[in-house]
Amino acid sequence: MSDHITEESNFSETKEKEKEKEKQKEQDEAEDEELRKLLLSDVQNLPSTPPSAVESNFAIYFALDFMKPRHDQYVYRHANGLCVIGLAPSHVAFKDEGGITAIDFNVGKSDRSGVKVTGKRKKNAQHFESNTALCKVSTKNDSYIVRCCVKGSLLEVNQQLIKQPELLNASIGKDTLLL
Amino acid sequence: MVRQDGYQFDSFSLEVSIPPLILQNEASLWSYMQSKYGSEPWFREKIHTGCVSIKDALKFSLINPLEKLLDCKSSLCPFRIRLTYTHTKASEGVAKCSDNGGSCKRRKTGESDSIGEGTLSSSVEDESFDFSKLFPKSENEPCNFSYNCSRTPFYFGGRYLKYSRNVSQTRWIIDDERMGEASVEEIIGIKVLQACGGDNYKFHAAGREDIDVRMLGPGRPFILEVQNTRLVPTEQFANDIEKMINKEENKLVRVNNLKLVGSDGWNLMREGEGEKQKQYAALVWTSRPLKDEDFQQVSSLKDLKVAQRTPIRVLHRRSPLEREKIIHWMKMETVAGSSQYFLLHLCTQAGTYIKEFVHGDLGRTHPSIGSILGCRAEILQLDVTDIKMECFLT
Numbered sequence: 001m002s003d004h005i006t007e008e009s010n011f012s013e014t015k016e017k018e019k020e021k022e023k024q025k026e027q028d029e030a031e032d033e034e035l036r037k038l039l040l041s042d043v044q045n046l047p048s049t050p051p052s053a054v055e056s057n058f059a060i061y062f063a064l065d066f067m068k069p070r071h072d073q074y075v076y077r078h079a080n081g082l083c084v085i086g087l088a089p090s091h092v093a094f095k096d097e098g099g100i101t102a103i104d105f106n107v108g109k110s111d112r113s114g115v116k117v118t119g120k121r122k123k124n125a126q127h128f129e130s131n132t133a134l135c136k137v138s139t140k141n142d143s144y145i146v147r148c149c150v151k152g153s154l155l156e157v158n159q160q161l162i163k164q165p166e167l168l169n170a171s172i173g174k175d176t177l178l179l
Numbered sequence: 180m181v182r183q184d185g186y187q188f189d190s191f192s193l194e195v196s197i198p199p200l201i202l203q204n205e206a207s208l209w210s211y212m213q214s215k216y217g218s219e220p221w222f223r224e225k226i227h228t229g230c231v232s233i234k235d236a237l238k239f240s241l242i243n244p245l246e247k248l249l250d251c252k253s254s255l256c257p258f259r260i261r262l263t264y265t266h267t268k269a270s271e272g273v274a275k276c277s278d279n280g281g282s283c284k285r286r287k288t289g290e291s292d293s294i295g296e297g298t299l300s301s302s303v304e305d306e307s308f309d310f311s312k313l314f315p316k317s318e319n320e321p322c323n324f325s326y327n328c329s330r331t332p333f334y335f336g337g338r339y340l341k342y343s344r345n346v347s348q349t350r351w352i353i354d355d356e357r358m359g360e361a362s363v364e365e366i367i368g369i370k371v372l373q374a375c376g377g378d379n380y381k382f383h384a385a386g387r388e389d390i391d392v393r394m395l396g397p398g399r400p401f402i403l404e405v406q407n408t409r410l411v412p413t414e415q416f417a418n419d420i421e422k423m424i425n426k427e428e429n430k431l432v433r434v435n436n437l438k439l440v441g442s443d444g445w446n447l448m449r450e451g452e453g454e455k456q457k458q459y460a461a462l463v464w465t466s467r468p469l470k471d472e473d474f475q476q477v478s479s480l481k482d483l484k485v486a487q488r489t490p491i492r493v494l495h496r497r498s499p500l501e502r503e504k505i506i507h508w509m510k511m512e513t514v515a516g517s518s519q520y521f522l523l524h525l526c527t528q529a530g531t532y533i534k535e536f537v538h539g540d541l542g543r544t545h546p547s548i549g550s551i552l553g554c555r556a557e558i559l560q561l562d563v564t565d566i567k568m569e570c571f572l573t
Contacts, residue, residue: 038342038395039460039522039562046520050464050557053538057492080495084541119498155499156488160542 062088063149067131070095073149083150085134087168096139100168103161107133107145113157125153137168185376186328187410188258190251195238196263205233257331262324332406335371335417336444336571337437338398339363339384344560346431347390349382359390366432368403370424375416376409385448385570386457386529388563396458396565397572398435400448412439436571447570456507458565459533461523463548466555468518469511473552477509477523480551488543490535504531523548524564534558 054060058076066073070092076084087093093100105113110126112135117125128134128148135146135157161167241262246252341348341363350365351358364382372380384401388394410416421437483506489497505528514520527533532544537558539547549556 035395035564038393039564040514044515046464046515046517046559050559052555052557053534054541078491080492082491082494084491117499120496122499155494158542 058084064088064090066149067147071144071146073146075150082155083152085149087137087146091144093137093139093142093144096142098140100137100139100165102138103165103168104136104138105134105157105162107136112154113159113162115154115157117155122153122155125155127153137165185409186258186330188251188256188330189411190256191245191258191260191328192256193238193242193245194259194261195234195241196261197234197237201233257333258328259331260326260328262326329407332404333375333377333408333412334440334444335403335405335412335420335437336400336440336448337403337421338400338435338566338571339367339394340396340398340433340435341388341394341431342433343431344391344393348384348387351390361431363432366427367401367424367434371403371405371420374410374420374423375405375412377405378407380405383448385455385566385568389534389561391560393562395562398433399563399566400568400571402440402444402448414438436573438571444570448568455529456526456567457529457531457563458524458526458567459561460564461525461533461537461561462514462559463521463523463537464557464559465519465521465549465552467552469521469552474511477511477548477551480506480509482507483509483546485531485536485547486545487532487535488540490532490540490543502530504528506531506536526565533561 054076058078061075061077063073063075065071070090072088072090072092074086074088076086078084105111112126115124115126117123128151130147130149130151132148133145134148134154136143137146138144245260343360345360346366347359347362348364350362363384364380368380368382371377381404382401383404384399386399388399405412417437417439421434424432424434485504485506486501487504488501489499507526507528509526510524511521512524514522523537525533527536532540535544535547537548537556539545539549539556547556
């Protein structure tokens with residue numbers, strides 16, 4: 001007799017648990033729906049080409065004919081004062097046949113690629129004037145000195161360019177970073 | 180004065196501070212007695228049964244009348260009443276103690292007496308110093324007396340959600356101008372502070388998000404510390420405050436599961452902060468239309484290792500380092516019928532910079548979504564959808 005009763009109560013217990021699980025699942029699904037609605041709330045008028053990260057976060061400057069004709073460089077200046085220096089697409093080096101073939105950071109008194117800046121206070125960062133040489137880019141027949149064009153302290157250089165100078169020939173290619 | 184300030188309490192804890200001069204006199208008397216009667220048996224017996232120090236005697240005599248006056252019992256509790264006795268004559272012993280190798284590390288100007296008490300009590304323990312040399316001189320001036328009362332801080336724990344892309348997590352003011360229209364800490368802190376009559380608050384959160392990033396899902400755990408509350412907060416109080424904050428018209432911030440927490444709240448929040456995973460949803464644009472293979476490729480990457488150099492946007496205040504982070508999984512879904520916009524869901528290790536993972540930060544984060552798909556990628560908006568931590572979930 002008692003077995004029958006326990007069986008029944010077990011049965012109703014599992015039914016209860018199932019109901020609870022269903023409820024929980026519904027609740028979770030409802031929450032997910034709400035979340036999705038929120039996530040997609042601003043997708044009404046999306047531009048066909050949004051501004052790039054550089055355009056949104058930096059002020060873009062160009063230094064044209066810097067110290068020598070056709071030596072065109074760009075400076076991306078962030079609101080926090082850091083600058084990214086690079087060769088503008090109109091730089092004379094890109095006009096040479098084959099484009100840029102090598103980059104050498106060992107100019108002036110030290111190898112710029114060997115600089116090790118550490119810590120929040122940026123210890124060991126070298127002070128540069130606007131005419132200090134950053135690096136030398138070489139093409140098949142020529143080489144050009146790239147200068148700093150702003151005054152500041154050098155934080156890092158783009159090491160990738162040493163091994164893969166052809167990156168500069170593509171549309172992306174930053175050169176160095178300054179404080 | 181206790182009533183004047185509007186303190187609500189049902190018990191109090193008494194602290195008494197007496198001038199170093201008295202301690203010094205007590206100590207010199209004691210060492211004198213020790214040297215004179217040290218060998219006597221009755222003296223040694225007295226030491227064993229225990230002698231009451233001047234400070235304790237004073238406390239005992241004060242507690243009963245105070246209990247009657249305030250109509251409640253004294254016990255170890257958050258509400259503290261502090262009675263400070265000071266004397267204009269600084270103690271001679273203080274100078275001698277500090278020379279005697281006493282470590283007086285905190286030399287606060289204008290607080291010489293309170294330091295004096297500290298060094299003296301530590302010197303009294305150091306039996307090598309012979310106090311009997313300093314003879315108590317009879318004093319004619321009475322002590323100065325001052326009192327104040329305060330409460331030890333209360334802690335509220337919970338989770339917050341941020342619906343606005345113009346609200347920072349903490350107060351952010353540059354050159355006297357506020358950035359953003361409000362801050363999460365102020366929205367929550369000011370309400371709580373006013374409701375329980377505290378002096379000030381401190382907001383501690385488990386991690387943070389940018390001002391233009393929304394915090395959705397279950398929310399981010401936080402602890403709000405409130406100092407010197409006049410009222411005693413209860414569970415009901417916490418519930419009421421939570422409802423009040425969530426009823427706000429502009430719906431910038433929401434609070435869930437607000438309740439009083441003890442010291443275990445800290446441990447829950449800080450435990451494994453660096454390992455906890457976070458989940459995000461980002462609206463991403465790619466420079467070329469995407470196909471099914473691209474979606475498959477992204478979904479197939481599990482526990483992807485990413486090397487992130489300190490992003491340029493924070494490089495001015497953080498060390499230049501390369502940090503390896505893990506992207507546990509990713510999932511992409513199309514959006515608004517476009518082939519170049521999609522919603523990227525991802526789950527990452529704590530400390531990963533999501534924006535830089537999408538656009539690559541000029542090559543300083545590698546790999547990035549752009550490098551994986553072989554095109555340019557930009558992030559338009561970011562939302563935090565889950566903080567996988569155990570605390571404050573109910």
